[in-house]
Amino acid sequence: MTKRLALISAIAGGLIAATAGLGYTASDDFDLSPQQKDRVRAEKSEKAIEAVSKDFKFISDGKLTIGLNPGNPPLSTYATDATTVVGYDVDLAQLVADSLGRELVLVPVTWADWPLGLQSGKFDAVISNVTVTEQRKEKFDFSTYRKDELGFYVKADGPIKSIKEPKDIAGLKVITDPGTNQEKILLAWDKQNVGNGLKPIEVQYYDDEAVKYLAIESGRADAVFSVNATQAYKAKVNGKTRLVGTVSGGWPITAEVAVTTRKGSGAADGITEALNELIANGKYKQVLDRWNLGSEAIDKAATNPPGLPNS
Incomplete structure (x- = not known):
C-alpha cells in the first residue's frame, strides 16, 4: 500500500528545535569550515x-x-x-x-x-x-x-536490528524517495514478499527532511531507505538513527x-x-x-x- 503524507511546517519546526536542543551540530563531527585545513592533497602525476x-x-x-x-x-x-x-x-x-x-x-x-x-x-x-x-x-x-550504496536506517534505540533481504521489511512502514532506484527496489521487494504470502509494506514519502526524521522518532515510520552517504552523515551528526542494512543502488546487480x-x-x-x-x-x-x-x-x-x- 502506498501513502503520500502531507507536510506540516509546525512539526518540522518542532523537530529542528528538538535536534538543536540536543547540542548536535555538523561541525562536531565534520569540518564544515571554509578553510578546510585538514583537506587531503596529492602530488602531480x-x-x-x-x-x-x-x-x-x-x-x-x-x-x-x-x-x-x-x-x-x-x-x-x-x-x-x-x-x-x-x-x-x-x-x-x-x-x-x-x-x-x-x-x-x-x-x-x-x-x-x-x-x-x-x-x-x-x-x-x-x-x-x-x-x-x-x-x-x-x-x-x-x-x-x-x-x-543505499541504506536502511532506523531509530537509534528502536527494536529493528537488521534489514538485509526482502523478508526483513515485511509489514514495515518505510520512507523512501519517489522516482528513484531505492523506490524501485523497495517496491520490488514488497511485490516479492506479497507473492510469498508475507505482509505488505506501507511506503511513505516526504519532501521535508525534518518531517521525515520526526516520523522515525515518533514511530509513524519504521525505517528510511535512501542514499547511504547522506543517511550516514545524518546519523553521525544527530545520533538519532542507525544503519541496519545496505543494498547496492543497482540491486540485484552492483552499481x-x-x-x-x-x-x-x-x-x-x-x-x-x-x-x-x-x-x-x-x-x-x-x-x-x-x-x-x-x-x-x-x-x-x-x-x-x-x-x-x-x-
Whole structure:
C-alpha cells in the first residue's frame, strides 16, 4: 500500500528545535569550515596527465573545472560561510586536480542541469554522485570512484536490528524517495514478499527532511531507505538513527558512481589513472574516512564499466 503524507511546517519546526536542543551540530563531527585545513592533497602525476588525450580541451588553461550539486552532505554542501562548497565530492575533485597538476575550479549546478552543462562545455567533468548506466554511457564517459550504496536506517534505540533481504521489511512502514532506484527496489521487494504470502509494506514519502526524521522518532515510520552517504552523515551528526542494512543502488546487480566527462572527449582515462594512483597511495581512503564513507570504497577505478541496464 502506498501513502503520500502531507507536510506540516509546525512539526518540522518542532523537530529542528528538538535536534538543536540536543547540542548536535555538523561541525562536531565534520569540518564544515571554509578553510578546510585538514583537506587531503596529492602530488602531480605525470602518468595521469599523459593518459589524458592530447585532443582534450580543458575549459581554462591550468585549471580543472568541476560541476557539482551542493546540498547533499557529506557529498557536497555549503560551509559555515554559506558560500564555500565543501564535502567528499570537493575533496575528491581536489585530489584529481592535484594529480593532473591543475588548479581546482568548482561550479555549483543543479542535478537536473548537469548533463546539459557538461555537454555545452561549462565544466570539464561532473562529480555529483552520478551512477553509471548504459543509457548515460551513450552520451558520457565515466571513471568510477565509489559504490552506489543505499541504506536502511532506523531509530537509534528502536527494536529493528537488521534489514538485509526482502523478508526483513515485511509489514514495515518505510520512507523512501519517489522516482528513484531505492523506490524501485523497495517496491520490488514488497511485490516479492506479497507473492510469498508475507505482509505488505506501507511506503511513505516526504519532501521535508525534518518531517521525515520526526516520523522515525515518533514511530509513524519504521525505517528510511535512501542514499547511504547522506543517511550516514545524518546519523553521525544527530545520533538519532542507525544503519541496519545496505543494498547496492543497482540491486540485484552492483552499481558504482563515477566522475562524468563528455563522451569521447579523451579525459576519462587520465582521471581513471589518477583515481587508481590515489587508491594505491591511500589518499582516496583518507578522504572517504574523513566524511564517514569508508564502507563505500572501491578496490579499483574503471573507465566505462558495465552500467545499470536500460529499464
